[in-house]
Amino acid sequence: MDTSPNKSNQTKNTTKLKSVYYSNWLLFLAIIYTLYFAQSLIIPLLLSVLIALLLSPLVTGLYKLHVPRAISSVVMLAMLATPFTLIGVELVEPAQKWAKLIPKLSMHLTEQVESLSSTFEEKETTNTIKKSAFFSWFSSKNEPKADEEKTGYAVTKRIKEGGMELMIETLGAAPVFFGQLLGGAILILFLLIFGPQLFSAFVKELPTTEQREKAIRLVDVTQKQLSKYIITASVINLVLGLSTASALYFIGLEDALLWGVIVAVLNFIPYVGSVIGAVILCLAGMVHFGVTPSALIPVGAYLVLNIIESQFITPTAMGKKMLINPLIIMLWLLICGWLWGLAGVLLSVPVLVCIKLVVSELGIWKNWLRIIEAGG
Template sequence: MDVEIDSNEDSNAQMSVRSVAVNVCAVMLVLYALYFARSLFIPVITAVFAYLTLRPIVRQAGRWGIPAGFSAAGVMVLLGGVLALGTYLVIDPAQEIVQNAPAHVATAKDRLSFVLEKVEYFNRATDDMTTGDAVEVAAEEEPVPVEVKPAAWSTNLTILNGTGNLVSFLVVSGVLLCFLLATGDDLLRNIMRALPTLTARKQLIGVVEHVQEGLGSYLAQVSTINIGLGFAVGISMWGLGMPTPVLWGVMATTLNFIPIVGALFGACVIFLVALVDFEAAYYAFIVAGTYITLTTIEGQFITPAILGRTLEMSPVLVFLSVVVWGWMWGMMGVFLSVPILIAARMACEQYDGLAPLAAILGSRPNQTESSQESTSTRSVGASVTQ
């Protein structure tokens, strides 16, 4: 009898090990597919997240008797106008800063020479300690430096390729977003009809509604907060005498979508520009300190007060998500990292088998239970599954 029990335990252990191995292989294959086809997935996921955020506007317009196609077109026109206005306001000063970057770097090095000299002295002292009393070897003749300049056509081709990638991203994500806003509910109904059981239909509609509720509210509230921060930064930079304060306000709004890293990067940029534009080096610290103070007030007081604890996540998971998705998808991955993390948490809360993963991502038991109860009583689930 003991032999049979031991054999059953061994077989169960082997099955569990195989299951874990299969799940790990599946996750790795999915991640590789997301990395390999990133040029396809990035605009699609961007459009889907924008659709979940803007879907309540189209549905509210439908309750007022406005067709979904007209409301979707209006939303797209509004988004295009905001994007065009922001580009118009910042394109000229941004181009000027980029063109003068080499001269600005040289000026910044000269202004920070008192710091760089100490760093260089420390590096030389470290090298001397490492080498010790080794015998000096005669230095070989230095090779003649050869400068290889790329052909003008190759540089232009690189610029065209980058512009083409941006244009294709905007076209794909914009057109897909317009179609989702106009006919997304019809597509969802067709998917509901294709599912075999009523339980599966309720689970899927619960996931969609829960992700839309959490992700949509998060993006809407964070966008409002970041725009307010942009206004505060722009006014502060104008008061401190910084050139092109509109550029710094738009930069603060955009970078604040990147948690932790965005504020530090913006402070470094502000510091370097102030170091170049003002004679007194200490004034650059005042400007950068003002920027850090505003972002700290926003991050530590305003955002937690508005979002509350329902969307609170571990800073470790947020930072790891930024690093992983930034490594896989570049800058767009950095911007999409937190929405992906929130969507994954909201989806996991709807399935009992994924409750441990939802808890790791920051979900609380009462949140999971209340979300499941609320989705089970939604009238939209009955209308969609008909």
């Protein structure tokens, strides 16, 4: 029996599968390449879409009350931006003050480490020091002091150079940042004003009534759930920031409002944000109270509040629809942080929640959805 046609078909199928496999990998690498190198475009676009989704129900509600979309969009965006602007202006001076204190803390910690190191070396070489004590009596007594001065000068110089480099990088990135900020604000306004008409036109072009209803339901559910998540997370983080600021104020730590704002912003980053907040408050405590046990009081107060928030308040407020496996969140944070830096880390969870809602509503990738939700 001649099986050559079957073998030929199998060879063709194998070749076809390999070509599809390599094509998928090339497509995946192309997407990663685009996401990485187009971050200056993608990050403002994602942020604008998220803010537009958040404000769209309010603008639509005002439109039903015969308020033009252009007016309500400008008012809503101004109401959202004004508090952040006022807080930013209020915190400029405290941030500059603490930025100047951190190098002093670094020098102090360097001196402490050098002191401990020298003490340890002295204990290890006690016999050698005793034997050479007579000869070292005749040496210059200013040499150790000169070495300390050289070390301190080198540390100070390096800190100043690092501060100058950071300042130059910040000033160089400022025009790009403000350009992206202005472009994002304009894009949000256009999405709020003209987005609904564009979506209606898109839905009308769909071939079947079922597809039209599915598209409308998908956008409606995603918008409501994502808005609920963003608002709930923002309120929780705001309460955590205010509670932390109040606790630090009663403890006596200077500029408690600054630390409360930092804690609230960092809490948008799951797991990692609380660790960074604890490190920052530990450094602030050492600057204010010195390298003493009292320096741990601010970070201790923050950790108590953070545990209450993360273990009781957030799981209750978010509900089951927002369940996501912690390992998935950490992997997603690493990927977004590698692709887009700090901005990607801050946007990672809202984007992941949006993807999860879309997949759930479309009813696709059900196995992957169960994996994402497992242990959440």
